[in-house]
Amino acid sequence: MNNQAIGIFDSGVGGLSVWQELIKLMPSESMYYYADSANCPYGEKSPSEIVDLSSRIVDFLLEKDCKLVVVACNTATSAAISELRRRYNLPIIGIEPAIKPAALLTQTGKVGVIATQGTLKGEKFKNTRNRYAQNVEVWVQIGYGLVELVEAGKADSPQAYDLLSQYLNPMLAQGVDQIVLGCTHYPFLIPTIEQIIGKQAQVINPAIAVARHTLLVLQHHALKSDSRQVPDYQFFSSKDELELQAFVATIAPQFAKQKFVKMPL
């Protein structure tokens, strides 16, 4: 048993879509969330910059005595997870576009993936695609501008609708029936995405699978907390803790009174 916190990080607020699933599945685990909003977006940064930023965040989470780290960012997973696992001696869990379930679920044999440039151009995505999507057509689209809209609290704005229409309509026209959200910011766009795709396609968000995998890893390493523990939730932002707090208040109002701290890298 281990009552230390799980550390979670992202380039910004996107990883909160993973945090939401983690707290649902593991209500007695303490969680410390780090949003690197000062350096957001990561999508167009070089892998070495992302390794550097991610390492500084993991250093901070280790100072806070975290027992495990969830990289709640596809871009950082793609660029940095191998190096993080090499550098740090604790379990580190990542997130990748859920191509495998999409390839299993598609009826049309056509799958769409929307993610950042870093994720789609990365080696990891190429490997996953080759491994699981041999028998399906994969349409990829870089989601330029979407992360910024989510960070600004504009996930259901007309701008978001317009950009998403521009990105998704060509895939729909090709007959895609699964849309893989390959960036943790995008689940906050689901209501807008669903307005566009209607019943033609379904959205695949890997956050639930990541939460389940995290639980298995905790069990495997005997790191689960005491089930009677009252969890401690803390939130850190490299940019503005009040902006982070305002975002949390919109997605999970019951957590708006937790501890929010500005913590530049």
Ligand code: DGL
């Ligand atoms: N949430 C990050 C991801 O999953 C966003 C990347 C960015 O900052 O561009 O890829």
